[in-house]
Every structure is written in structure tokens, then in C-alpha cells.
Amino acid sequence: QAIWLVSGAGDAGTGSPSGNSMMSRNIYHNKNQDSSISISKMDVIIPFSPDVPCDNNGQRMWWAFLASSMVTFFGGLFIILLWRTLKYLWTVCCHCNTKKKEAQKVNNPANSQAADGTPKGPDEKDEVVPASEVGWMTSVKDWAGVMISAQTLTGRVLVVLVFALSIGALGIYFIDSSDPIESCQNFYKDFTLQIDMFFNVFFLLYFGLRFIAANDKLWFWLEVNSVVDFFTVPPVFVSVYLNRSWLGLRFLRALRLIQFSEILQFLNILKTSNSIKLVNLCSIFISTWLTAAGFIHLVENSGDPWENFQNSQSLSYWECVYLLMVTMSTVGYGDVYAKTTLGRLFMVFFILGGLAMFARYVPEIAALILNRKKYGGSYNSTRGRKHIVVCGHITLESVSNFLKDFLHKDRDDVNVEIVFLHNISPNLELEALFKRHFTQVEFYQGSVLNPHDLARVKIESADACLILANKYCPDPDAEDASNIMRVISIKNYSPKIRIITQMLQYHNKAHLLNIPSWNWKEGDDAICLAELKAGFIAQSCLAQGLSTMLANLFSMRSFIEIEEDTWQKYYLEGVANEMYTEYLSSAFVGLSFPAVCELCYVKLKLLLIAIENKSELGESSILINPGNHVKMQEGTLGFFIASDAKEVKRAFFYCKACHDDITDPKRIKKCGCKRREYIEDEHPSTLSPKKKQRNGGMRNSPNNSPKMMRHDPLLIPGNEQMENMDMNVKQYDSTGMFHWCPSKEIEKVILTRSEASMTVLSGHVVVCIFGDVTSALVGLRNLVMPLRASNFHYHELKPIVFVGSLEYLRREWETLHNFPKVSILPGTPLSRADLRAVNINLCDMCVILSANQNNIDDASLQDKECILASLNIKSMQFDDSIGLLQANSQGFTPPGMDRSSPDSSPVHGLVRQASVTTGANIPIITELAKPGKILPLVSFSQEKNCGINIQMITELVNDSNVQFLDQDDDDDPDTELYLTQPFACGTAFAVSVLDSLMSATYFNDNILTLIRTLVTGGATPELEALLAEENALRGGYSTPQTLANRDRCRVAQLALYDGPFADLGDGGCYGDLFCKALKTYNMLCFGIYRLRDAHLATPSQCTKRYVITNPPYEFELVPTDLIFCLMQFDHNAGQSRASLSHSSHSSHSSSKKSSSVHSIPTTNRQNRSSKAREAGHKQK
Template sequence: MLAEAGGTAPHGRDDSSMRTSNINNNRNPDYSILISKMEDVVIPFSSEVPCDNNGQRMWWAFLASSMVTFFGGLFIILLWRTLKYMWTVCCHCNVKPKEAQKVINPANNPSADKPKGDEKEEVPISEVGWMTSVKDWAGVMISAQTITGRVLVVLVFALSIGALGIYFIDSSDPIESCQNFYKDFTLQIDMAFNVFFLLYFGLRFIAANDKLWFWLEVNSVVDFFTVPPVFVSVYLNRSWLGLRFLRALRLIQFSEILQFLNILKTSNSIKLVNLCSIFISTWLTAAGFIHLVENSGDPWENFQNSQSLSYWECVYLLMVTMSTVGYGDVYAKTTLGRLFMVFFILGGLAMFASYVPEIIELIGNRKKYGGSYSAVNGRKHIVVCGHITLESVSNFLKDFLHKDRDDVNVEIVFLHNISPNLELEALFKRHFTQVEFYQGSVLNPHDLARVKIEAADACLILANKYCADPDAEDASNIMRVISIKNYHPKIRIITQMLQYHNKAHLLNIPSWNWREGDDAICLAELKAGFIAQSCLAQGLSTMLANLFSMRSFIEIEEDTWQKYYLEGVANEMYTEYLSSAFVGLTFPTICELCYVKLKLLLIAIEYKSEQRESSILINPGNHVKMQEGTLGFFIASDAKEVKRAFFYCKACHDDITDPKRIKKCGCKRLIYSRMSVYKRMKLACCFDCGCSEQDCSCMSGSVHSNMDTLQRAYPLSSVSVHDCATTLRAFDDEHPSTVSPKKKQRNGGMRNSPNCSPKMMSRHDPLVIPGNDQMEGMDMSVKRYDSTGMFHWCPSKDIEKVILTRSEASMTVLSGHVVVCIFGDVTSALVGLRNLVMPLRASNFHYHELKPIVFVGSLDYLRREWETLHNFPKVSILPGTPLSRADLRAVNINLCDMCVILSANQNNIEDTSLQDKECILASLNIKSMQFDDSIGVLQANSQGFTPPGMDRSSPDSSPVHGFVRQASVTTGSNIPIITELVNDSNVQFLDQDDDDDPDTELYLTQPFACGTAFAVSVLDSLMSATYFNDNILTLIRTLVTGGATPELEGLLAEENALRGGYSTPQTLANRDRCRVAQLALYDGPFADLGDGGCYGDLFCKALKTYNMLCFGIYRLRDAHLNAPSPCTKRYVITNPPYEFELVPTDLIFCLMQFDHNAGQSRTSLSHSSHSSHSSSKKSSSVHSIPPSNRQNRSSKSRESRDKQNATRMNRMGQEKKWFTDEPENTYTRNIQIKPMSTQMANQVNQYKSTSSLIPPIREVEDEC
């Protein structure tokens, strides 16, 4: 090395010669070494290379070429600017004409009118235009605005890094040495690179607007000191390492190159790359300078103080210097090196102290979950976003990944803008095979691309159920929907909404299409619907919540009420296509067969009308016959059991008693059995006429089948040749040709066609219903129902007309009503009371069956809700507070059918136990109240105390007696109550006699099992259920909302109120739909089964006789103990087995058909009404009847009692001619008396026939 030659002075000539000889021998042992003694300067050279024989150093020639280029160009630029300025000052008169020529538009330039002598003036204009075009072209080439420009910029950067790499290789050679250009491969490559850099420098020079600033740029300085020395080295046949390390400064542009390649997109990544590139380029450049001066020595010392340092040792030296460590093992010896280190320490230390911490911070702040999702072939994935917390995610995963579902081959991708905490992170790690988390926002299209939203099977949006502002939360979720639909309009979205009125905003999104699977699960709507159904059948909210949630079976050996409750909890709702063996059978027949033989409970089907519209029919009755490819809704314990309905074959499984043996069979007739009924009919006709399939005129298709097989598989003895055409025409009219729907994946994430038809199929022609000629006495010109015919309707009423004072309410004897205790004020969020009232005003109830609703709460709050309630009949308001016992006694809470306790106050309280303090206090307040028996005596002795329309008894031919209330409630603990809770753990405070642990899940607690508590958290499972089958959400909305349809939602979005409609056969036909009821076993046609009978016998009898579908039991908690005075609390048993033993006090949940005749004049029904109330005086109610009462009852006493009741009813029935179902005839809905004594009751009975009834206080029902 040259530096080694410079280091001979201190050690003597012999040492220097030996070191130089060793180095050159290592490099090329065949070369001879000549030591020049001139000024003690030694330079190695080869005898084959024409180099300076004297060993004269030529570093100054390389440096001079760069300096001359730099300063020469700078001088020319300054000289040009000076001359141009002087020319402008001296000849400023020519400036104005030139500027004017630039401004003139060539299209408007009158150059044609100028004389030829003026053409010389246009020459400078053409020259300027040519230069401008070239300048613009060069600017485009280097600005990366085009593909060519981007390629050029990237290529220049890549070649610069390549030149730096060549420098790293040559740094191991001497600083200056003789080189043959034609033999040195690295020198040839470096020459090619620098020629390209020279051309690129020319482009940059042409495109530069300010040539002086361009000349002083860093990149220009790099070119000055790297390009010219290469040409000098070719000319002198020697190489000087020199300032080629300046190529490292090109690394500063690394972030720009990555941005051109669209690799860097975020500000943090750009900043990180900028900091790293500046730090590394400065480090490498400074190391190159130290390497040069330390290996060369000081010029004024005649290069005698040099030291041999490799380039990487210099890099190490600068790093320990910047970090202020300074080990001292490597240090600068030259004066130039030490002087440079002084200034470098100042700048390098500042850079190290500022850049390194910022780089570490950026790397540390880099999102741990900032990657991209990689889709797996053959595996679907869904994206879950919105309110992502430990509670919401754990509840979602618990239900979505439940073992009872069929094999779930779906990956769950969570997307949230906040990184998960340690607990949530641990939850993700436990489910790492099926769950991934990414940090980001669905409002950012880049984040949507990261999670592959376009390839996702669905996107699920979770809502914060406990937020203080529900409207703001809904607005956030709606914005998420808009962002996702804007990115990918075809994605299926299932979102949770808190407020019902915010669902209307989703309809404004153009790509929102519920026919393609988009669904909005409104928690307020469903919560109110569940509670409303509990008002009609207490405990139903618990049963439905358990059916739509995935619960594991918990086996209990002890004979306790928890054992039977948990057996029912293990049942869930599933869907499965029905086997072709069921085609042509009626729904009750199939339902009985599934329950008895397959151990499955079929409650509904998906029916396709003649217009190919789908609708869900719940217990439709005998008029519906099964079609090919019908989808059934089953209650079962797991998905595998439901497949029996699909695999069932009558030929193979008819004699099988064990349902577990019903599996897919290899029956050859399976192919034939899958043929449509239409083809079977035609084959039967051809078989009877004796013609072949091709020759028979009735055959329109080529269906080939063996005649013997056909005769055995489908005997049609009633079809003859003569009536073949008639039969086929009738069949075509009744069953239009349909194409079986494409097989949907069951319980597996494939999107099902949504149940989109809002139309309810009529069971009968409305014009031929028995007794329908009277049409319940309703005038077609009077509006009784809303425009859809799904709900009872009345003209709008002012709130002042329905307000009752405490004194007026106490004078009005209310019975069989619903008391709604609501906590709220002016600032409270609206809970949507309309969703609570609508199921109670469904049109499948007759007018006299509607329960009056009394709201007890703040009038200021109820005024805000009244806009949505003023079209419903039988609604009253008592301003007050639910904590006031005087207000509760005024509304006769001890005679109500249900007391609902709600709270609209969303308090931001840190202690979650205090969120439900108002509801808990109200519930405990009611349970601790005591009542005297005067009301019970009056009600037992006087039918007048039951307001018209509130007698829910039925004629003897009907099996349903509804809630047969006890004659008197003396303690508040016997009042049916359902309390809404925000926090699940607060359920422990509702019942003081239970032993529920605070950590017990809600569904395992006694209040929830008894149906006296409800929390919105139980609705979380609907997200998973809706994803796997969107028909589930339609079914549950049909069950709990009373008949809400998409058309009705659109109407409410337009007007925010129900619109009245005239009664037409079409709207009246919509009343013909099932409703939930409770069947009492103590009395009625099923009394013989109530005492030790089997539940399966009751199921079959109710289904065959009355088309009633039983699906559960509401049993006294201590019924299995046979205690003399059992507890009045009841619990829910879902879908009991066939052999389950019944007790007389059981109440049976059933789906009851609409009774067309029940709406006629109640005169004919008064006998049974009085019979029920007369017997209630003795028997109290099925809620409190001990089993021993039924055992001691004799047939003789029953007959005498029936005779006495009949005699009394005949007498009182004449006094009840006003007691009809006609709303206009029953304008008196409340009877004002003072229930003080038995004497007062006798007076009321005495004057009842003389129409001495006091008119109603506020509500005038003749308008309704």
C-alpha cells in the first residue's frame, strides 16, 4: 500500500521494504518490486504496466481533475450570469418587446401581417421554444413522473450503490497503484458506471432552473469528485482510491426511491428510512475520509506519518467515537485525521444523540400487529371490527367456535385501531389457529386491503352496548359500513345497532342489500321484543335466548330444578333441508314424525310462494304441504342430530327405533325419491295408461324409470288414466314448477339466500273463512290496523288524553294489564318503547285480547317517546316514579299480568354494580309490598272488576286458558316481574333467596332461568347465528317483534309512525299467523295428561287436535319435591324428551294458531269466561295450585261445581251483552269504582245492569 510506503520513516528503510514486499507478494508474487529512494516515497508498480519508473506519486492529478471541473464550471456559470446581467442592464430597451412576445398567444399572433423585414425578430423566439422543450423533456426524465423516469432514477441509485460496492472491494488495495484498464475488471465496470453518471449529470444540468444552485448540490459535488478521476486513471494507467467514498451520500435518497416503488406509504416508515439512510451515509462517508488520510499520511510530513487501517476499522473507529465510548485500540495518527475527528465528534455526537433514540422509538412504536393477512387456500375468513374488548371478543369466540357447531373452517380476523391489552392478547394466543389480530381501522382503505376484505366471506361489526351515547355509537358503526361498502360493495356485512331508529340510515347506503345477506341486528328492538313476549308468556325470553345461544351440556346427577333446566339449555336452533321422503306431507305430520322418530323439534319452514318469494312460516298448519328442497328450522342439541331430517328415508329407516342409526343410506330409490312430485305424478300417469315414457302424451320430459320400482316406490291408486290430465292441471295450478334451491352449506359459513319476503302466506282465503262473513263486524271504511295489517292501530292521540293522575288511576280498576316502570329523564337516551308495544299490539291478537299497557315514569321522558306510541290503542301513562309505592298501588300492580322494569339512564359509573341500581331497587321494592285481599274478593264476586276485553279465558272447545290469574296477590313476591339489567353480575341482587355465585354466568342464575331477569348481553350470540344462517335472524324477528317487515321498516324510516290502513282481504289475511301462548294443564282438554302424563303424548295430542306446537314447559321450581306449599317461582324447560313426566301445575309453551271465530261477539264466550273466574276463586291459579289439590278432587265435586257455574253464568251472561269484541261497542274500557269493601262490590253488581258505569277518564276507545 501507499500508506505503508509512507510509514517507512519511523522504522527505517529495511522495515519499509520488507512490509512493502510482503504486501505486494501477497497480491501478485510474480511482480518485481522497485523501491524508489526519491524523497523517501515508495510506490509499487508492475514491470508489465507502463507506469512511472521513478515511483512518483500522482494523487494530485486525480484531485486536480475534480477541482478544475468544479471550479471551472462554477467560474463559467458566474461569468455567464455576469455577462447576462450586464447585457440586460445595458440593453434594457429590448426587454419589453421580448416579454410581450412571450405573453402573446401564437393563435392570436398577427405574424402573417408583418413585413419580411421583421422575420429576424422571430428567430430568438423559436430558439427559446426549442430550449424550453428540451428542458421540459429532461425534467420529466429525472422527475420520475413517467415509467421511463422512474426506471432511470432507480437505475442511477442502483448503479451508485454498485459503485460504492466496488469502492469497498478496492479499499483493500493500496491507495494508489498502477492498474491496466484492459486487465482490471473492476476498473472497467467502474468506468461504465461513471459514463452513465456523466450522462445523467447532463440531463440534470439541462433540467435545472438555477444552474448555480445545481452546481453546488450534494449530488453534483459527488459527481465532481468521483467521475473525472476515473477518466484520469484510464489515461495514467494507475488508480487512486481518493474520494470515491462520496458515493455513500447517495444513500440519502433511499427513501425517495422506495416511495417511487410504492413501498413506503406511511409517514413513520418514511421518517424511519430517512433517519437511517442519513445516519449510515454520514457514517460511511466519514469512515472513507479517515481511511484515506490515515493510509496516506500528511502531505506536509511527506506522507511519513501514515498507518495501515482497513476501511472497516475506520468504520469501527467512527462508531466508538460517535457513541463517546472511545476504547483507544484504534485512533487517528495523522494531523488531518485528528483535525477531522475534532469536527466530526461535534456533529457526529449530536447526530448520534438525536437520530439513534428517534430511530429506536420509531422501531419500538412500530405496530406489532401491523402486517397483512395471508389467505389460506380452501379456508374462508371473516373480518370482525367495531367494539373490540376482552368481554366482546370472548363472548363472540365462545359462541362462534362452539363445539356443537358443525366443523367450523373459518378464520377470524380482528381489526381494531388500538393494540390489545395483555388479557386480550392472551385470548388471541389461545385461539391462534383460528384467530388473527391486526391493528388498523376499517375507515382506512389501506387497512381494509391488509385484511383482504375483498376476499372475506363477511364482515361483522360489534357495538358497544354500554356506551353513554347510543346514537353516537350507531353513527360510528354506520360510518364503518359506509367505508367497507365503498371499498368493496359486494361484501356481506352483519352489524349491531343499538337504536331502532338508526337502522333507517343503513337503507341510505346504495350497496346495502339485505337480499344479499346484509343484516342489522338491532339490540334495542330485539331486547324489547324478548321482554314483550315475556309479557305474553312469562319465561319465553329466557327460552328464546337459550335457543339462539350455543351452550354446552352440563350434566347434574341430583334431582334438582337445575338438572331439567340445563338439559333444555343444551338445545339450540339449527336449519337443515328436509328429506325428499317428506314431500307432499303436511307440516303437522312432518312435525310429529320428526319429534317421535327423529327426536327433533321442527318449528318452522322456509316456504316458496308461486311468485318464487321465500317466507318463513312458523307452525303453518295443515294447509301447507312440503315442497322439494324445503328448509326446516329445528330445535336440537347439536348439528349432527339435525342431519337426520336430511338423511331420513322411509324405505330404509321406517323400522329403526334408535334415531342415532339414521344415517345416509345407499337406497337405489334415493335418486327417484329426489325427483319432484310433478315428475312422480307424470310417471304414475304413464304407468297407469300402460304407455312408455316417450309415447305417453302426458310426459313432457324424458324420465326413465323401471315400472316395477315406480309402482313400489310411488303407488297412486287414486289416480286413473282418465283423470290424469285433470290431475296434472290441478297439480300445476297448486304447485307451479319449481327448481330446488342450490344446496347451501349447513352450519358452515356459506351465505344463505336471505328470507326476503315480508308477505305472510294466508292459511285460508279470507273470503271463505268460517264466520268471516261478518269480518268481525268491522267496517271496511274504518282503519283498525296499520297499512301492513300486522298491528292494531288507532288514530293519533294527544298525550294529555292518556295521562292518569294518581287519584284517577286508583279509581280505575285495572286487571290483566302490563305495567312498564321506566327510569329516565329529559337527557336520557331513548330506549324505543315502540318496540316493546308493537308485539303486544300484533294483529294476530283479537282486540279484546290486547292487554292494556300502563307506563309509570317521568312525564318529560315519556313525552319524547310518545311520538312513536300515539297510534297504539289501550296505552295509558301515570306520571310518577317506579319507586313510589303509591303510584304502584294506583295502577293495581298486584293485578297485572306482567311488570316490566326498564332504565334509560346510561350512567358513566366506574363501579359497574351501580349501573342497575334503579332497576334493582324498583324490583326489590315491588317484591316487598303487601296487599290486602279486598281486591281479590271483589274480583271473585264481580266480573265487572275485569275490564272488558281482559277476560283471557276461551270457550270450552279451545285448549288455551292463558294466564289464569290467582284471585288475589297478597305479597309482591308473587307479582310476575321481568327486570332489565345492564351488568350481568348484578343479577345476584334480584333474588335474596338464591345461592348464585357472583361469578356465575347469567344463564346459570336463578332469576334468568325463571324469566325474571334479562340482559342485552344474551343477544351477542345472534352475530354468530346470523353469519352461519341469515334465516335465523328473520325467524327470531318474526317470533319476537310481532311481524315487523322490511317494508314496515322503510315506512317507519319515512314517517317515524305507523300509518293506518283500511281493512282489506289482503291485510286481514296477514293476521293469520301463529303466536306464542301458555297452556295450563290444571284444567281443560289436556287435564288428563297433567297428572303424570308424558310430554310426548301432550305434544302429539295438541298437534293433531288443535295444530298447536308445544316446545317447552314453565314449571314450578319445587314441583319435583311434592312440597305442601311449593315456591311460586318457575323455571324454563326447553324441548323436553318424549317420556318427560308432567305435573298439574305445569304451563306449556306452545305456538297457537290464529282463531278466526274468537273475534266474534263475546256473548257466546261469556259462559266460559265466568266459569274460569268462578273457579279461580276456589283454585286461585295454576301458579299456586299444589299437586295435592288435584289428587283430592273428585269427579262428583267437579260436576256439581260445573252446574253451579253454569247457573251463575246464565244469569250474569244476560248482564254482559255489552261485553263484545267490537271496539266501537266497548268504548268503556275502565270501570271506575272504589274497591273498599264487599258491600261496594255488591252495589256495583246491582247497578251494572242499569248502565251506571262511569265513563273512562281519558282514553276513548271508540276511535280505535
């Protein structure tokens, strides 16, 4: 009977396929259980089911298809194992024979000699003939490896073709899955079977190539792709032979999808790690899903064999796909479920792995897709709109500060899009900030070190690239190195792009000069935070409060109106001022600078502080408050202080013919004069960032100095002054911008506590520095250089005493050893004994710095050392009468006044005693005050002077820590830094205020040049190149050219309670003072340093002062005011001290406040004595 069944199966092909198929469907749906066909015992082995009536008995032949795959797999596995076993046995036997032969050779060495007893020559062959170098099997194996390798074009084509055909075979399976599991098919009439046959023949050939090229045949036989071929290729040949089709395990072709990412990489479609990872996850998930669905489809439509296939159910393949998805996701609606035992058993095991895969893969796929869409892609530029790229340290704080200043409403229409590029996706807070500015801000995830990411943000067409630095990083040099690498990458990709970068350390600026395409003439700029921070603090030592005023000028602040008559009202009115540039109208041509400055202030309500002057050679230079000799030229660029950009337009629109009789400056607008059209065409406004205006300032000549350029030969020092200068002594550096002395060993400037006490220091600058061997260098040279500018005479230089760790100061000394009047007291700023030894109560300024601030993670503790030192000094008590003469009442005598007159006589005489030489060979000059000159001016009683009256400025890292400096203020902890009392008073400075320079420099790089000019004391590109070479100042001889460099402005404070402006100090107008100082002494006033409680009717003992920037004309003055002004260099001031000036560069003389020695003039007028006495009390 078994033979009959097999022969029946062989005759099944003679029936009609279509009729059999229709009969199968009818029987299947009717579920007719009645049958007249007798079932024998063999029907258990060859099951009967009437749904596929390929013959009259309706027998299934699924076992034949499955047997072909099983026989192929296990037969091949058996052959491989048998071959390995025989090979192992052969190797063992040969190994034993080889050992025996070697033993015989050792025991009988005569065998290695010829018959005549001579040794065998090298050319004589042994009995064993060596095999050929490369056998034919090896050649065939190498050829097969090349054919399937993706390293060659043929291999890549073959791999891609196999993958494509596998997907095609899977598609045929999807089509056939709508038919019954097993059906009769005529190979010559079934088109899909023919195509599937062609595909599988190709797969068979490719399998042969892979088998030949495999090094380990056993592992090759067991790998996934081989198993797929075993269960899909042989059944196709069986179906052709039997003329029937079994859907079977053809769903395994879906496992080929796992190689999809490899194929895309071969085609160079996938290049990034995220895209490769995304395709990998998707392909593994989908292939597992489709393969499992195919198995459920097979067993559910077939039924269990032990149930005689009677428990099957009709499920389409896509219903099985749906079932697997709801199973993996643990939803399980119950509308579709497995009925067969095989199906349920499979689901038990699949749900374990499927659930784990679903929970892991799906969220990761979703995250990759969402992030790819959110911060991937490329920037699409808008026509008529520029864009800038901002990169580097991108955080919520840095971005918010940047956007607040860049997009400020006071700027003229900012038609610029900001593109942020960072390799880390933004957090929720930063993302919310971007959304609030979505019309002008875009964010892209990437790195400027990757050219592909630079292309995405269109860096080549960007107007500029701004690089932000992390000001709080523990390793500033590493941060600078990162930013320099960003500059190199950007310049390598687009050499002409303008770059503005922040640098933390001054010495790292030299590395930018090594970049070939770095060109400061075309707008490239490096904003060195350490240089500017130290320069701001140094200027505060010369005029306290100047750091606050300058910081507010280049920062965009909105006007805050306060009705109450408080000090905040006047301070905030000044805070609303910013610095702008604008071309001057042709109406100013031919006028001197003081005349134009007075006209702008009185009529236009603008403060002109500097101009850009072009020489005959076309080189540009910035002139700050030049004298009468400078005449305005056509198209002169002016630097103004005003409240917004629209006000500055008045200087551009001003026409004498049309606006001469106008009193309201708001009515000064564009007129119809022809000359207006000319200058407008020639010199457009500089308020918009245009590249053709970037060459202003000091950019056209590296030899130009940011100084008061004087072209009048009459201003070069005359013969009398030149006689007092020793041409053979190097008194200044090679540029003539700074005082210089031969380098000194650090041991020669070290003071012990007793030596410091014997040196009655006064009028000096005490620098309290916290640091150790491991601390990052703060760059003390940038602090000392402005205090040693050559526009001071030698006797005017304030001695500088450093109090701190000697180990740290040794590391800084290499950059300080060429500056005169510098001393070191090893100790700690927290020691009151050290502070008393340096007479801190007699100093002009105490600077508190720390090099350890960025080594602490807790932001609130970063400034602990500076805060403790500040509070320690304020709580000290002093019993020194001379301490009452502090800078609260200091000023200077305007240049040009006759010092022999009674009105300009010194307030007290200083008798310089002979130098006392100590054991350390340190000359000490002692200054004694004559009490007879002090008592008439200041009402004095023998009470202790409090340390709170000592002028000091404290550097902070964290802005919120400013609340701890003043215990008597009422500042809210959440108040912005510029609104706090310590900052308004100029006693606190934070590096965060320099963030605004990035925006200011982009819109007008002349602003940065002007700021550098004001705060660095004369640093030039020439000097920077010199310091990059030698890291030290080089001395130079005093020539007329270098001495001419001294002729530049400097900032000072003018006292009003006595002297030539005393009549204006009591109720006078600020505008009258402005005009008188400008006409009489060429002094340009730009602010007031006023006592905090000066507006109160009752006297106050508070000596705190605050800054008022650019007051209006009618602003009322009080006698205790100190006026910020730009004063001219006085050539005659140093003649009387010429013999003293450079007699000893290494001496540690202390001139009791050189600018105040002759700056508090006495007077014989009795009506002023009471005011002076009252002023002295207020300033204590």
C-alpha cells in the first residue's frame, strides 16, 4: 500500500491543477468529514487531508520537501565531520611517523652523508620531495574569495545582486502565501515558480562559491545564510519534480534583511554611525518579525500532525504579521490567536525574546529617527538675509547671554540669522530658548571639526563664525587649544570666513598667528578674556569705577525708569548708554576735534570720544580725544556714547544750513541737501555689519599703535625735554608704549614682613592673589602693563605689591621682571599681619584675584577665597592718621596749570629720605607727611580708620556671589550683576560682562580696538608678535619716534571740591564743566563717580560711590563728585622729576599717589574752606 501511495503521488501530476484546486477549496470550506476512502495504518505516516486533492486520494507530500532540506543539511554536516575525523586521524599517524624518522636521524647521522662519506651539498635533494608552493585548490579558493568579497567591484556587484534576488524571492513568497500551503502546480505553466527556480539556481551557485572560499567549512555550514539556503533551495527542485508546491520554510528569506546595512555601506549610502545604527536596528527588527510571522502562518494553516491536521485555521500571512506585533507589544487584543499546539508553543518562547527586542529596539529606533529629523539636515539660507555660525561652548547660560545682547532692541534692525552648531543635543531648557527665538535662531547637531557638518551649516556663505569659550573650565590652556583647533578646521574649509573667537589665556593668542589664513585686517579677532579682564581691573586702579562704566558701554542694556530720587535712578540712566560708530556729516569738515565734540554734546546730545583718522598713506588709526591740531576730514568715522543707534544718526544727518537753528535734537533728520547724498553714497552707516567697514581702527597697519597718533611735529618732545632724557639708557620697551627696566631676579624684589613695614608704602597698588603650584596662570602681566604705560611719567607710576604664594608668583615672574616698581610679599591675603605690613590702609587700590576659582565644582564656592579676603580687609581697624587721605578725595591738577601758584600747591609735602638698604639689598624710600599741611584741610580726630574705606576691586567668577561682598546692601540674590551695588560702585568685576564683546565686535570691530586701546595701555599687534617670539618685553632706546608714542590720552578722575572747577562743583551744570574742561585743558569728560548718599539732604558717613555714565547737560554737580575724563599727556610734568625718574629702576620707592600729590589743591579763599572740610568728612 505504501508503494501504491508513492505511485499515486507520482500520478498526481496527470490531473488538472485547476480542477484539483477548486475541489480543494470546496472540500476545505465545507469541512466534509464523510469519506468513503479507506485509511490504513500507513496514513499516520502519510497523512490524509482532502483540501489538496492532487490525486484521487488527496495525499500531502510536505514531508518530501522537508526531507530534502533535512537530508541536505545533516548529510553535508556528516560529511564535514567525517572528513575532519579522517584528517585528524591521518595527522596523528603522520605525526607519529615523523617523530620516529627524526629519532632515527639523531641516532644514525651517517644517513645524512653521501656514500663517499662527504656531507650532502645544499643542491642535493632529500628523498622527500616538497609540495608545490601554491596548489590548485588554494588558487580556486582565492578566486572564490575574490568573487564574493566586497573589496572588489565584482564582489560588490555579486553581493548586491544576491541580496536583491533574496528580496525578490521573499516577494514571491508574499504572493504565494495567499494560496494553500500545499497545492499542485505545473512548472511549465506557473510563472512565479519559474522565477523562483531561477533565483534558487543562482543562490546555489553563490552557495558553492561561499563554500569554496570558507576557511572553516563547519562554521560555514552552521551560519544563518547557509541554513536559509538549506531550507529554501532544495524544496524548489523537489517541487519541480513532484509538480506540486509547498509554501514551507520559504519565509526564512526574510533573514537576509539583516544584511541590509552592509549593502548600503557597500554602496556608500550610509556614512554616519547614527544612520548605520538606525538601519541595523530596523533590519533586525523587521526580519525577525517577518520570519516569526511566516512560521505562525505555516503551522496555523497546516495544523498539528498528531491531530491529523484537523485543528488548522485559515489565516493570511498579514494577519500573522499583525498577531506577532500585538504579541510583541504585550497588547494581545484576542481577535487573532494561535489554535494549534505548535503555534502556541512557538508563541510562548517568542514572546520572551520578542518582548525584549520590542522594548529595546523600538525606543532606540524612535529616538534616532526623531533626533535625525530634529537636529540633522542642512541650513537653508534666506535670500537677502545673512547668517552667522556660533559654535564652541554652547550652554544655556552662554547662549542666553549671547542672544540677549545680539538681539537687543537698541540695535538697528538686526537682519541676521544665528545658526548654532554643537555636537551635543540641547537640553529641555536650551531647546525652549531656541523655540522662543525660532524666527532668528536654528540649531544643528554636529562638529566644526567635521567638514560635512560645516557644509550643512553653509559656513562658506556665512557672514562670520563666532566661537564661544568656557570661561569656567579648570584647564584654560586645554580650552584655548580646542578653540584654536576649531579655528584651524574652519579656516581650512573656508579660508575667507571671518572668525571671532574667545580666548582665555593671553599667551595662547600667539598660536592664532600661525594659521596662514588668519587675517586680522579682514575682521578676524581674538577676544582674550584674561587680557581684557586684567586691563579693566588695572584701569580701576587708576580711576575706580572705570571697569563698571566700560563694561556697561559695550553691553546692550534697556533703560529702566525709576521715579524715586535714589542713586539707582542716576546709575540706570547711565547704564542705558552704549558705544556706537557713525560717519560724521560733511558739516563738520575742517573743524577741530574739541569743536566737533562740543557741538555734538551741546546740540546733538551725543558724546564723541574718538575718531578714525586716515593718514596720507591710507592707513587708519583711532585717535582718542585728540587735540586742536586734528581737523575733521570728509567721511571721518566717529565713536559715540549714546542710548541707542537712532540717536547716533544725528551726527550723520546734521546739516548746518538746515539744522543750525533747531534746539530739539529729535528733529534732526535727513535733509535734502546735495552734499548729504554724496556722503551717504560714499560712507554708508556702520551700524549694520558690513565687511567693507571692517578695516577701520588699527587694522590697516600692524605698526600702528592704538594710541593718540600725533602728526604735528610741534608735539614731539622739545629740546629741553630731550636733554633730560638719556639717549643711552633704555627706559621704555622697544615700542615706546611701556616703562621698562632690565630684568631682575625675583629674590631682589621679595620683601619680608619686617622690611615691608619699614618701607612706609603709600599711594601704591596691593594685589592679593590666591594660587599655588598647580593653579592656572591668570596672566598678571596684563594687569601690570596698563599701570606701566609710558603716558605716565616715572614718578607717577604707582608701586605694585603682590601678596600671595611665592611658588605661584615665581611662575608669573618671567612675564613681570622687566617692569619697575614691583615688589612681592610672600604670604597670604587672609593674613592681617601681611596686609598691615604692606600698609593696605594707605594704598590707592587693593585688587583681589584668585587662580583657584575654576577648580571647584560647586559654583557658589568658586569665589570663597576672594569673598573671605574682601570681608577680612573691610573688618580691619587702623590707627593711622594718614589713612584719611584716600582716593575718595583724590583728583589731579589739569595739565597746563602753573604749579607755582597758590591754587596748585601740594596739599602735603613729601620728604624723601635717604634709601635704607636692608639685608636683602632692597632700597626702601620712606615718605613722611607734614601734619601742618593736613590739619587745615581735613577735620581730623584720633579715631580708628575702618578697612571698609579702603578702595578695592574683587574679581568674581559666579555673578550671584556678588551678594556676599556688601553686607549692608539690599540686593536681591536673583538681581542681575549690573544692577547690584558692588558692581555699580566698581568694587566687583566678573568676567561674564565680557560676553557682550562678541556681539559688539561682530557688528563693529572698531569697538574692540577702542576697548583695547583704553584698557591695555597700548598693546599693539606689533607688541603681540614680539611677545609671541620672546614672551618678554624688549628694551629700546629713547628716540624721538618712541618718545612720540607717549603722547596719548589716559583716563583720570578730576576732583571738584577745589581747584579750577570748584565754582562748578557746588550746584553747577555738568555741561558747563564739560565745555570748560574741553576748551581750557583739552580734557574730555564722560562720567561722574558720585558718593552713594550724595542725593540725601542729611550728611552720611558712607564713602561708597557709584558710576554715572554720560550725564545730560543740565545734570547738577556736587562738590564731592569725581569726574571721569580723558586727559592729555603733559610733557612738562616730568621735567622737575627728571633726575629722579630713572635713577634706580629696581628701587621700590613709593610715591604717595603721584596724581594726588598735587591734586588736592589748597586755597586762600576762606569761603571754600568750609566746603572742603565737609567734603573731607563725607569721603571718609
